Every structure is written in structure tokens, then in C-alpha cells.
Amino acid sequence: MSRDDKTEPKTVINESGIEIAPLYGADEVEASGGFGFVGRPGEYPFTRGIHPLMYRKQPWTMRQYTGFGNAEQTNERFRYLIANGQTGLNVAFDLPTQCGLDSGDPLAEGEVGRVGMAVDTLRDFEIAFEGIDLDRITVSLTINGSAAILIAMYLAMAEKRGYDIARLRGTAQNDILKEFIGRGTWIFPVEPSIRLVGDTIEYCARHAPKYSPVSVCGYHIRESGATPAQEMAYAFCIAKAYADEVLRRGLPIDEFAGRLSYNFNIFGNIFEQVAKFRAGRGLWAKIMKEQYGAQKPGSMWLRMIAGGGGGGLTFEQPEVNIVRGAYYALIAALSGAQTMALCCYDEAYTIPSEYAQRISLRTMQLMIEEMGLTDTVDPLGGSWYVETLTNRMRQAMEEIMAEVDAQGGIVRLISEGIIQAKVSAQAYRRQRDIESGKFRKVGVNCYRIEGEEERKVEMHPYHEEDAQRQVERLNGIRAQRDARRAREALERVRADARSGANLMPAILEAVQGYCSVGEIASELVGVFGRYHEPIRF
Amino acid sequence: MNVRSRPLRVVVAKPGLDGHDQGAKVVVRALMDAGMEVIYTGLRQSPEAVARIALEEDVDVIALSSMAGSHLPFCRRLKPLLEVNGLGDKLWVIGGNLPAQDHAALRALGFEGIFPTGTRLDDIVAFIREKRG
Numbered sequence: 001m002s003r004d005d006k007t008e009p010k011t012v013i014n015e016s017g018i019e020i021a022p023l024y025g026a027d028e029v030e031a032s033g034g035f036g037f038v039g040r041p042g043e044y045p046f047t048r049g050i051h052p053l054m055y056r057k058q059p060w061t062m063r064q065y066t067g068f069g070n071a072e073q074t075n076e077r078f079r080y081l082i083a084n085g086q087t088g089l090n091v092a093f094d095l096p097t098q099c100g101l102d103s104g105d106p107l108a109e110g111e112v113g114r115v116g117m118a119v120d121t122l123r124d125f126e127i128a129f130e131g132i133d134l135d136r137i138t139v140s141l142t143i144n145g146s147a148a149i150l151i152a153m154y155l156a157m158a159e160k161r162g163y164d165i166a167r168l169r170g171t172a173q174n175d176i177l178k179e180f181i182g183r184g185t186w187i188f189p190v191e192p193s194i195r196l197v198g199d200t201i202e203y204c205a206r207h208a209p210k211y212s213p214v215s216v217c218g219y220h221i222r223e224s225g226a227t228p229a230q231e232m233a234y235a236f237c238i239a240k241a242y243a244d245e246v247l248r249r250g251l252p253i254d255e256f257a258g259r260l261s262y263n264f265n266i267f268g269n270i271f272e273q274v275a276k277f278r279a280g281r282g283l284w285a286k287i288m289k290e291q292y293g294a295q296k297p298g299s300m301w302l303r304m305i306a307g308g309g310g311g312g313l314t315f316e317q318p319e320v321n322i323v324r325g326a327y328y329a330l331i332a333a334l335s336g337a338q339t340m341a342l343c344c345y346d347e348a349y350t351i352p353s354e355y356a357q358r359i360s361l362r363t364m365q366l367m368i369e370e371m372g373l374t375d376t377v378d379p380l381g382g383s384w385y386v387e388t389l390t391n392r393m394r395q396a397m398e399e400i401m402a403e404v405d406a407q408g409g410i411v412r413l414i415s416e417g418i419i420q421a422k423v424s425a426q427a428y429r430r431q432r433d434i435e436s437g438k439f440r441k442v443g444v445n446c447y448r449i450e451g452e453e454e455r456k457v458e459m460h461p462y463h464e465e466d467a468q469r470q471v472e473r474l475n476g477i478r479a480q481r482d483a484r485r486a487r488e489a490l491e492r493v494r495a496d497a498r499s500g501a502n503l504m505p506a507i508l509e510a511v512q513g514y515c516s517v518g519e520i521a522s523e524l525v526g527v528f529g530r531y532h533e534p535i536r537f
Numbered sequence: 538m539n540v541r542s543r544p545l546r547v548v549v550a551k552p553g554l555d556g557h558d559q560g561a562k563v564v565v566r567a568l569m570d571a572g573m574e575v576i577y578t579g580l581r582q583s584p585e586a587v588a589r590i591a592l593e594e595d596v597d598v599i600a601l602s603s604m605a606g607s608h609l610p611f612c613r614r615l616k617p618l619l620e621v622n623g624l625g626d627k628l629w630v631i632g633g634n635l636p637a638q639d640h641a642a643l644r645a646l647g648f649e650g651i652f653p654t655g656t657r658l659d660d661i662v663a664f665i666r667e668k669r670g
Contacts, residue, residue: 095554095605099581107583110610111554184556184580224559315654348654349636424562431563435657444655459636462606533579537566 014272016229018392024384032391037282041377047282048378049336050301055374061339062364067092067117068351071127074117090140092116098185100146100521104471112467120474120516125157140171145187147174148196149520152507171212177238178217180414182224190415192528198245203504205256212261222265223311225427232280233400237410258298263305266328267312277335279394306337317443321345326363333373351460417534481514489513497527547598550578550587552611561602567658588618597669603633612646628669
């Protein structure tokens with residue numbers, strides 16, 4: 001349409017496929033289903049928030065994703081962030097740790113400590129969290145394929161320091177199904193992978209009931225090419241798959257659903273994002289109540305970390321990402337996220353510098369201190385536009401979930417690579433639309449400045465000798481530990497993997513005996529085998 | 538210009554432990570749309586596996602996608618394996634999160650095409666066609 005055609009406004013359709021009107025009023029809300037799903041914060045269906053007072057009672061937890069090199073270097077960065085007002089930790093592990101390999105494994109060459117902290121044994125956890133009060137600072141472990149081992153390490157470390165596991169709070173990402181869609185740190189085939197998630201949920205429900213053993217991630221599904229509505233719908237399908245696994249073991253829904261949590265992405269259209277979160281809260285509550293018969297309100301709560309959003313940031317003109325991050329934080333606050341993590345402006349280049357991390361932290365802090373975002377619950381509630389869009393987004397998510405069920409369920413669609421092919425086709429179309437200028441990205445396909453980006457970013461150094469030191473530490477521990485205890489613990493891991501028993505007690509024994517991530521994972525691989533990626537386009 | 542008897546064959550590989558495959562899969566689709574035959578390896582390929590697949594699939598182009606920073610150590614191990622397998626005359630290209638400070642080293646290792654974040658798909662296709670079309 002030409003610019004001088006003033007008779008008709010151009011059609012606007014958001015990323016989730018919902019057409020946006022130029023103006024909203026009460027009629028549009030009615031046509032979309034009315035105000036029936038709104039309710040009050042702290043009450044079913046929780047669209048406006050899971051707590052009655054939300055941030056008025058307690059602002060969001062600030063939890064920047066951090067970790068690199070070895071446990072000493074990571075501990076130093078943790079302390080820096082806490083000294084700067086961060087209220088939680090979110091640990092990044094290197095790829096060998098995430099893939100269940102020891103630092104000395106040939107496949108780990110060049111990767112030790114590169115994108116996160118290297119962890120081989122309990123000793124690394126003892127060092128990483130030294131001097132950090134685990135009652136005051138809750139810790140989130142971004143770990144998936146090897147999550148059962150790392151959760152065990154965290155519990156063992158806390159117990160050793162005198163914390164009561166029954167009261168210990170914290171979160172593990174431990175969402176393996178989304179790793180098969182995006183992020184890719186899987187180890188075992190789909191079925192035993194789900195069993196391991198079930199083992200951690202069941203174990204924590206019985207022994208560490210305040211610990212959140214899973215954070216189901218729409219985040220990476222969105223990064224892989226999903227729309228905002230798909231992001232949330234697929235995450236719900238995955239959470240249901242885990243819930244079904246635990247229910248099969250005879251644990252009632254209200255004994256574990258309250259510790260399921262979520263991790264969502266934020267980039268793109270502000271109102272679509274806010275509506276996504278409001279819609280998601282209402283839909284998850286409805287699913288838990290109506291499909292699962294949950295009774296406790298906590299079982300119906302959509303608890304989440306939100307922020308991000310790597311996919312929205314650009315390599316071009318990186319300092320503009322600071323502004324994008326501020327909008328993402330604003331969206332998270334307007335959406336009622338319990339916890340925030342913001343991507344740093346330099347993330348397309350390198351591990352974030354202290355400076356970049358501090359800017360992200362200050363972004364969240366100034367919303368609390370200066371902007372009034374903690375004063376009132378769900379400040380956009382009641383807007384005709386936001387309420388209409390919330391209804392439409394919820395309906396879109398329900399349609400996507402029904403489609404998944406009709407096609408055989410999320411586990412099948414992931415196992416066969418069908419979801420992966422679908423979102424990657426969308427990512428390809430989006431990239432073409434960016435390159436043609438149809439989908440606008442500031443600094444990328446409009447308002448470009450050629451060739452001045454890199455000098456604005458301080459590159460994080462990588463020291464190969466740190467990797468060697470990590471291998472030496474592991475070798476030293478192997479030489480010193482009680483060899484018989486370690487061997488017997490590993491034998492029990494293998495036996496329990498075979499028998500179908502819950503693996504957590506055996507894995508805990510193994511980490512307490514200073515068995516390594518790689519040793520424990522290879523016992524499990526010996527029984528379960530390895531995942532083979534379906535290649536489908 | 539030579540008339541090719543068959544479409545260009547490209548292996549797109551994900552080296553090492555890096556699990557970020559969104560970009561690699563986007564590039565695979567772009568090359569397929571451009572009429573090339575693409576073999577996508579999936580994640581977690583060792584240097585030995587990349588060399589073996591390239592040899593078995595009789596490819597014209599060996600393309601790596603690296604997002605997690607281990608491109609230099611990986612490529613240093615891959616180079617002699619490609620050469621010993623007689624793949625030294627193929628076109629080697631790499632894309633992803635590749636800091637400018639590493640480009641000269643990648644070129645010295647034999648990677649003619651270096652496509653850092655922000656490269657247009659059509660430019661990748663055009664580069665491959667120009668070198669091997």
C-alpha cells in the first residue's frame with residue numbers, strides 16, 4: 001500500500017498470527033470472550049498475578065546468567081553481582097559439564113570453561129558457592145542433560161555446609177524435552193531422559209520439597225523460531241509430559257505441581273508479550289485445575305523467570321541492546337514475572353563483561369527504585385486492548401495445544417523431529433523477512449551504520465591453561481578419594497538405571513563419593529545409550 | 538563458465554559440543570532453496586566425523602556453523618584431517634559467532650569463506666556459487 005493512501009490503515013498481524021485493530025473498546029473485549037478470565041490477582045485463574053500483592057510485597061528476584069572458566073573465577077563473579085544488589089544466582093556451565101563429559105575427555109578439548117563454569121566433582125561446587133548464603137541467595141542451575149547429577153551435587157554441597165535439604169530453595173532448569181528442540185545439550189534418548197526428569201521431581205517432592213527441580217523453557221523454543229503463542233503452548237505440553245510421568249509413579253498432583261516452574265522469553269511486540277504472560281497464567285491454572293484436578297492454588301501457579309531475550313538483540317550497534325534490554329525488563333515487570341534475567345548488550349560477541357552485567361542489573365533496579373513498577377499489581381489489566389489480546393492469545397495457545405494432541409502428543413512430535421522442523425522453517429522465513437526488510441530490525445535492515453561494532457565490546461579472554469588446571473584438579477581428586485566407595489557408588493548407579501529405581505539416591509551417593517560428572521553420565525549411557533538426533537527439514 | 542554435471546553438494550556440520558543449531562538449519566534451508574544438495578550432520582560432530590562425512594558424501598563444500606567459541610581449536614584439528622583425506626581442494630567455509638580478531642587465523646587454516654553473525658543468506662549462496670559454481 002502506498003503512503004499517500006489514507007483511506008485504509010495497513011493490516012497489522014502480530015507474530016502469533018493475531019490481527020491487531022487500530023482501536024479497542026469494550027465491544028472488542030466482549031467479542032473476544034469478555035472479562036470472564038480476568039479475576040483478581042492471587043485468585044483463580046490468576047491471569048492478573050499469582051499473588052494478591054505481587055511486587056508490592058516483594059519485587060522480582062534478579063538473577064543474571066553467569067559462569068565461566070573454573071569455580072574460583074565464577075565465585076568471584078557471583079560475589080561481584082551480589083555486592084551490586086543481585087538477589088539470586090543463575091549458573092552457566094561449560095558444554096562438557098552440560099553434555100556429561102569430564103574436562104579431560106577428548107570431546108571436551110577446547111570447550112572446558114568456555115561458555116560456563118567447568119564442573120567435574122563436588123569439589124567444584126564447594127568452591128563455586130563458598131561464602132554465599134544459600135538461604136538468602138537462591139541458586140538456579142542452568143543444566144539439563146546432566147541435571148540429575150548437578151542437582152545431586154547442589155544438594156550434597158548444601159548438606160555438607162549444614163543446610164537442611166527439607167528447607168533448601170533453588171531451581172534447576174532440567175527441561176530435557178526443550179533441549180531436543182533447541183539448545184541441544186541432550187545426552188540420553190528421549191524415554192530415559194524423561195524418566196530422569198521424573199526421578200528428580202519425585203525425589204525433590206519427597207526430600208527437598210522447597211526445591212524447584214524443573215524450569216520448563218519456552219525460552220529456547222522461541223529462540224529456535226517459535227512464535228510467542230507457540231513458545232508458551234509447547235512449554236505447557238512439555239510440562240504436562242513431565243507431570244504425566246510423575247503421576248504414573250503414584251505421586252498426587254498437589255504434591256509436586258507447586259514446584260514446577262517456567263522460563264520464558266521476551267522480545268518483540270510489548271503488548272503481545274504482556275498478553276502472552278497474562279494468557280499463560282490463566283491457561284496453566286485452567287489446565288491444572290480442570291485436566292489434572294489440582295486443588296492447591298500453588299499447583300495452578302505459573303511461576304516464571306522471564307527476561308531475555310537473546311533472539312531480539314542484535315550484533316549490529318550492540319549498545320542499542322541496552323535499550324532493548326530495558327524494554328524487555330519493563331515487559332517482564334508489567335507481566336508479573338517472579339524472577340528476571342536480562343541478556344547483556346555484548347552477548348552476541350562474548351561472555352558478558354562485569355560492566356555489561358552491571359548495566360543489566362541496574363536496568364532492573366531502576367524500575368524498582370525510580371519507575372514505580374512495583375507499586376500496583378497488573379497495571380495494564382483492564383485495558384481493552386490488553387484484555388482482548390490476552391483472550392486471543394489464550395485461545396491461540398489452546399488451539400496449538402489441541403493440534404499437538406491431535407498429532408500424537410509432544411513427546412512423539414519431538415522424538416520425530418516434527419516440532420524442530422516446524423520452528424526451524426519459521427526461523428528461516430523470519431530471516432528472509434529480515435533480509436528483505438519486510439520484518440524491521442533497527443541497525444540490521446534499517447538505520448544501519450557500517451563497520452563500527454566490534455570496537456565497542458570488550459572480548460572475554462579464554463585461557464587454555466585453565467582447562468589443563470581443571471583436568472589436574474580432577475586427577476588429584478581421583479587419586480585422593482576413597483576408591484572403593486566411588487566404585488561401589490558407580491556400580492549402584494548402573495544397577496538402579498537397569499532396575500528402574502529412582503536414580504537420585506544412587507547419584508547422590510556417587511557425587512558424595514566425589515565421582516565425576518563424566519563417570520556418572522557414562523554409567524547411565526552404558527544402560528540408556530545416547531540420543532540420536534532426527535534430521536528433518 | 539563450466540556447466541556442472543550435478544548440483545553443488547555441501548555438508549553443513551555442527552562442530553564440537555555447541556548446541557545452537559538455529560543458524561545452521563536456516564543456512565541449510567537457504568542452500569537447498571538455491572538448488573544445492575545439502576547434508577546436515579546434526580549436532581556434536583568431532584573433527585574426524587566431519588572429515589569422514591565429507592569424504593563419504595563426496596561434497597564440494599565443507600561448511601561449519603560455530604556459535605560457542607571453540608572454532609579455532611576445532612578447525613586446527615580438522616585441517617590436517619581434511620587434507621589427509623584428500624579434501625584440501627574442497628571449499629571450506631565457516632559461519633557463526635566468529636570474532637573479527639579470529640578471522641585471519643581461520644583464513645590461514647584454509648577457510649576461504651568466513652560468515653560472521655549478520656551475514657546475509659544470499660551472500661553465502663553467492664560466495665559458494667562464485668567459488669565453486
